[in-house]
Amino acid sequence: MTARKKARTREAIIARVNGRELPLRNHAERALSDYFTSLNGHRPARLYDLVLREVEEPPFRVVLDYAQGNQSRAADILGINRGTLRKKLKQFGLAGS
Template identity: 45%
Template sequence: MNLTNIETNAVAEATSTATTAANDDISKAKTLRDSVAIAINNYLATLDGQDVCDVYNMVLSEVEAPLLEEVMRYTRNNQTRASQMLGLNRGTLRKKLKQYDLL
């Protein structure tokens, strides 16, 4: 699909507006659950009726990667502490870290 400059600018503007609105909404969220609900709602709103599939795995990967990254930062890359914090087996944690190129 080739876009003209006008169409490209329109898409960029719409994305920027949606991102700003999403960030404003998320900053008002009181809990992590609220933040996730707002982010998913904003994502679905940008679809504009388009069909998508595998949303579940997309959301998991979008949430799991930063979760692992931040927990590893918090534990100063101590995999044993991180796996305990996350309630994961250390081997499972290593597998996930490799999956997201964090190891």
């Protein structure tokens, strides 16, 4: 696989829903639209913090599982160093994983 194709593959995070391929971005947009709909006139508060809490942790959990607990491999897949990975795992309560 060429470097260009690898880059495209990494950028094209795709999820399957109802037989269609939808980019992760579309899922995030839909979730945010649903969030605003569910407010029923209430003001949103600290939306940025909410999004970070909800979106940042799952990749660490999924990648660590994919890497079968191998932190060096997980850090490489995520494109971060092992120290950052360990800090984030502790932050998310995944340090014992």
